Amino acid sequence: xxTRVTEMLGIRYPIIQGGMQWVGxxxxxxxxxxxxxxxxxTGLSQPxxxxxxxxxxxxxxxxxxxxxxxxxxxxSIKPPPYADYIEAIIxxxxxxxxxxxxxxxxxxxxxxxxxxxxxxxxxxxxxxxTAERMGVDAISIDGFECAGHPGEQDIPGLVLIxxxxxxxxxxxxxxxxxxxxxxxxxxLALGAEGVNMGTRxxxxxxxxIHANIKQALVTAKEQDTxxxxxxxxxxxxxLKNAISxxxxxIEARPGExxxxxxxxxxxxxxxxxxxxxxxxxxxxxxxxxxVGLIDDIPTCEVLLxxxxxxxxxxxxxxxxxxx
Amino acid sequence: xxTRVTEMLGIRYPIIQGGMQWVGxxxxxxxxxxxxxxxxxTGLSQPxxxxxxxxxxxxxxxxxxxxxxxxxxxxSIKPPPYADYIEAIIxxxxxxxxxxxxxxxxxxxxxxxxxxxxxxxxxxxxxxxTAERMGVDAISIDGFECAGHPGEQDIPGLVLIxxxxxxxxxxxxxxxxxxxxxxxxxxLALGAEGVNMGTRxxxxxxxxIHANIKQALVTAKEQDTxxxxxxxxxxxxxLKNAISxxxxxIEARPGExxxxxxxxxxxxxxxxxxxxxxxxxxxxxxxxxxVGLIDDIPTCEVLLxxxxxxxxxxxxxxxxxxx
Numbered sequence: 001x002x003t004r005v006t007e008m009l010g011i012r013y014p015i016i017q018g019g020m021q022w023v024g025x026x027x028x029x030x031x032x033x034x035x036x037x038x039x040x041x042t043g044l045s046q047p048x049x050x051x052x053x054x055x056x057x058x059x060x061x062x063x064x065x066x067x068x069x070x071x072x073x074x075x076s077i078k079p080p081p082y083a084d085y086i087e088a089i090i091x092x093x094x095x096x097x098x099x100x101x102x103x104x105x106x107x108x109x110x111x112x113x114x115x116x117x118x119x120x121x122x123x124x125x126x127x128x129x130t131a132e133r134m135g136v137d138a139i140s141i142d143g144f145e146c147a148g149h150p151g152e153q154d155i156p157g158l159v160l161i162x163x164x165x166x167x168x169x170x171x172x173x174x175x176x177x178x179x180x181x182x183x184x185x186x187x188l189a190l191g192a193e194g195v196n197m198g199t200r201x202x203x204x205x206x207x208x209i210h211a212n213i214k215q216a217l218v219t220a221k222e223q224d225t226x227x228x229x230x231x232x233x234x235x236x237x238x239l240k241n242a243i244s245x246x247x248x249x250i251e252a253r254p255g256e257x258x259x260x261x262x263x264x265x266x267x268x269x270x271x272x273x274x275x276x277x278x279x280x281x282x283x284x285x286x287x288x289x290x291v292g293l294i295d296d297i298p299t300c301e302v303l304l305x306x307x308x309x310x311x312x313x314x315x316x317x318x319x320x321x322x323x
Numbered sequence: 324x325x326t327r328v329t330e331m332l333g334i335r336y337p338i339i340q341g342g343m344q345w346v347g348x349x350x351x352x353x354x355x356x357x358x359x360x361x362x363x364x365t366g367l368s369q370p371x372x373x374x375x376x377x378x379x380x381x382x383x384x385x386x387x388x389x390x391x392x393x394x395x396x397x398x399s400i401k402p403p404p405y406a407d408y409i410e411a412i413i414x415x416x417x418x419x420x421x422x423x424x425x426x427x428x429x430x431x432x433x434x435x436x437x438x439x440x441x442x443x444x445x446x447x448x449x450x451x452x453t454a455e456r457m458g459v460d461a462i463s464i465d466g467f468e469c470a471g472h473p474g475e476q477d478i479p480g481l482v483l484i485x486x487x488x489x490x491x492x493x494x495x496x497x498x499x500x501x502x503x504x505x506x507x508x509x510x511l512a513l514g515a516e517g518v519n520m521g522t523r524x525x526x527x528x529x530x531x532i533h534a535n536i537k538q539a540l541v542t543a544k545e546q547d548t549x550x551x552x553x554x555x556x557x558x559x560x561x562l563k564n565a566i567s568x569x570x571x572x573i574e575a576r577p578g579e580x581x582x583x584x585x586x587x588x589x590x591x592x593x594x595x596x597x598x599x600x601x602x603x604x605x606x607x608x609x610x611x612x613x614v615g616l617i618d619d620i621p622t623c624e625v626l627l628x629x630x631x632x633x634x635x636x637x638x639x640x641x642x643x644x645x646x
Contacts, residue, residue, distance in 0.1 A: 003644045014644070125545075144467070145479055155545050156468055156479030158500035158509060159612045163545055165505070166616075177481035182488070185512035186481060188641035190505050222448075222478050222486055254577035289482045293489075312645040315638055318511035321326045321337070322635040 001308065004171040005194035008117060008137060009096060010066045012036035013308055014194030015184070016173055017201045018121070018140065019070025019098055020148075020286070021045055022272045023209060026055055030062035031206035035300040039067040040098055044080060049088035056092040068096030068119070073103035082107070090114040098140065108134050119173065121196075123151035125163050128172075138171045139164065140196050145177030147199045147237050147288035152230070157187070165191025179290035181310020189315070199288040205299045210278030213285060214297050222292025228284075231257035237288055241274075242281040324631065327494040328517035331440060331460060332419060333389045335359035336631055337517030338507070339496055340524045341444070341463065342393025342421055343471075343609070344368055345595045346532060349378055353385035354529035358623040362390040363421055367403060372411035379415040391419030391442070396426035405430070413437045421463065431457050444498065444519075446474035448483070448490050461494045462487065463519050468500030470522045470560050470611035475553070480510070488514025502613035504633020508641070511634070522611040528622045533601030536608060537620050545615025551607075554580035560611055564597075565604040 005014040015037035017028065024042030032039035041059055046052040052069070059067055069089045073082050086107050089097060097111055100121040111118055112135055120131040121140040128139045141164045143157035144150050155163075161174050174187035175196035187195045201207060203217040216239065224240045228247045238244050243265055250261050274283035298306070328337040338360035340351065347365030355362035364382055369375040375392070382390055392412045396405050409430050412420060420434055423444040434441055435458055443454040444463040451462045464487045466480035467473050478486075484497050497510035498519035510518045524530060526540040539562065548560050549567045554574045561567045566588055573584050597606035621629070 001644050002646065143479070143481070144477075145482055153546055154467075155612060155615070156466070156481060156500065158466070158480045158506060159468055159545050159615055162503065162505045163615050177479065180485065182485045182513050183481060185641060186509035188644055189508035189512050189637045191637070193644070222482050223476055289478060292478075292482055292486050308645070312642070314512045314514070315642040315645065318508060319635070319638040319642060321324050321511055321516070322631070322638065323325065 003193035005138060005173060008171065009038050011038050013304055015304055015307065016040065016194060016196045018175060018196040018198045019072060019100065020198050022275050023202055023207060024070060025208050026059035026062055027206055027208045028201065029067045030059050031204070031300040032201060033063045033065035033067045035304040037304055038096065041067065041069045043069050043071045043085050043089065049081060049084040052085055052088045053092050056094060066096060068098055069094050070098040070100070073099065073101040073107065075103045086110060090116065105134055108136065121175065124153055125167050128164055128168055132168055132170050138173055139168060140173040140175045143176035145289040146175055147286045149236055150176065152233055152235055161187060161190040161192050176288060177290050179293045181307045182314050184307055184311040185314040199290050200294060203294050203297050204303055205297060209275040212278030213275055213280060216280045217287060217291050217294050218297060220287065220291035222289050224291060225287055225289055232259060236286065239280065239285040239287040241285060243284055326516035328461060328496060331494065332361050334361050336627055338627055338630065339363065339517060339519045341498060341519040341521045342395060342423065343521050345598050346525055346530060347393060348531050349382035349385055350529055350531045351524065352390045353382050354527070354623040355524060356386045356388035356390045358627040360627055361419065364390065364392045366392050366394045366408050366412065372404060372407040375408055375411045376415050379417060389419060391421055392417050393421040393423070396422065396424040396430065398426045409433060413439065428457055431459065442496065447476055448486050451487055451491055455491055455493050461496055462491060463496040463498045466499035468612040469498055470609045472559055473499065475556055475558055484510060484513040484515050499611060500613050502616045504630045505637050507630055507634040508637040522613050523617060526617050526620050527626055528620060532598040535601030536598055536603060539603045540610060540614050540617050541620060543610065543614040545612050547614060548610055548612055555582060559609065562603065562608040562610040564608060566607055
């Protein structure tokens with residue numbers, strides 16, 4: 001396939017595996033890149049900049065194709081050494097970075113100076129326009145459907161993608177709610193030139209997570225996610241399980257939710273534990289609405305070939321209606 | 324164009340103007356039908372079954388094309404005489420009905436006996452499957468983006484349309500979030516065979532509402548709607564204005580919302596007042612997220628011709644990416 005996104009990133013198919021905490025390891029990224037998409041290592045899944053250097057080197061041994069690194073950057077009281085992670089990415093010779101978070105812009109000048117291609121992820125057209133003015137190369141526009149942090153505006157892709165496409169000149173990658181060839185066809189028709197997937201890649205053979213969690217994604221329907229932490233204005237879309245059910249109950253209580261009420265539920269359990277143990281109730285498991293469209297656990301190669309074929313078929317079918 | 328929906332309904336383009344309280348009058352429905360889509364009169368916008376008979380007759384004088392009637396049927400303590408409205412539709416010779424609400428199923432046998440084509444609107448795949456088993460002819464599947472009542476599940480079209488398309492055998496009409504050729508192209512790619520629009524048709528020359536309200540829809544961005552009445556489990560998507568802002572504040576108060584708190588704000592003002600006076604703060608104005616994609620006030624003829632042309636263009640552009 002050929003879009004501005006495939007050309008810019010040097011990939012065969014405009015399918016990008018977005019940053020995913022604890023999942024974006026070399027096994028995942030290399031599998032996607034080998035299958036013709038863009039695999040992405042998640043920078044902060046590594047405990048230090050040096051560990052990220054080692055992971056980049058490991059990924060390079062597993063694929064000779066392009067891959068990128070995700071850096072999600074939020075200002076915080078005790079932040080990770082973001083600048084050092086950025087330097088690790090640059091001096092490892094990685095040429096593509098996916099940035100996210102409202103602290104990312106600070107690093108755009110350094111990344112541009114070093115010649116990296118910047119894909120910036122955002123959830124609102126206004127933020128996308130700001131990033132475009134600051135010189136990023138592409139926007140990954142993240143709809144209400146997405147796993148993780150959809151923001152607080154709740155605008156789904158069907159409206160957000162065309163709104164972004166009308167407003168921006170740089171290419172758009174549609175993120176959230178896409179897991180098959182139909183969704184990819186729709187995203188391209190709406191004006192995107194690529195798609196970003198997270199949850200769908202978690203349910204692949206190569207995803208470095210426990211088989212039980214992959215199966216939980218297959219079993220889950222589109223009604224089986226929760227939006228949590230809305231009361232903290234830090235909304236996250238996660239799989240329904242014992243912990244997120246409890247968070248929802250606390251957040252529904254009259255009055256202000258105190259983060260102290262939520263902390264015991266999420267501290268130490270968020271993400272990593274369940275992914276490793278395979279007990280879906282061991283922690284918060286991030287998952288998007290697209291779980292409702294996931295029916296199997298293919299290899300990345302099979303997934304991408306099928307998506308591309310179905311994307312073409314569904315576009316042809318739709319175009320035939322127009323005769 | 325040709326899909327199962329155009330064939331079934333006898334229309335040139337698979338574009339349906341959904342039921343809209345106070346807007347679905349003969350002026351609106353005839354304009355859409357004359358433009359090649361399916362116009363729909365809203366049954367309960369008429370004060371009595373006889374008034375509906377008269378409105379159907381008036382619409383028939385304004386178009387020689389197919390049009391339908393919407394009946395939204397909820398069980399209630401003091402319901403309108405639904406059965407009499409249904410008989411008025413049948414004996415007026417209308418052949419297409421759009422049904423909605425969990426009281427609609429009761430009337431399916433009578434409607435089928437009378438030979439009407441039933442388009443049933445629902446917000447969940449499970450309900451769509453039930454309606455299919457009961458013999459309706461098409462499903463209008465209504466996503467989180469939609470104006471009016473999106474239900475409580477919050478599944479947007481990007482996921483809901485393909486989920487419905489996978490599950491159902493009868494044709495699907497995509498509803499919610501669609502206002503231009505890009506959205507139509509996406510809906511068809513996702514598996515729908517037609518699109519339903521409400522808010523977009525309110526911003527047309529022929530819509531029988533005050534020009535100031537049409538302008539308010541043009542001005543509004545995708546962030547400019549509220550979901551109200553969620554605390555009553557009767558969620559509605561409406562335009563942000565002084566009244567809906569106030570409802571949101573009441574619903575955010577700690578503890579249970581009492582309908583009595585909301586009643587003074589909505590009683591007597593909902594819908595009709597603002598639409599007629601042109602003062603957007605005169606009442607609750609139903610509007611979908613698609614307001615963010617509405618930039619002008621064309622005739623229905625111009626709107627449909629443009630949508631169909633753009634739909635084809637965007638599908639061709641997307642398909643070219645697949646070469």
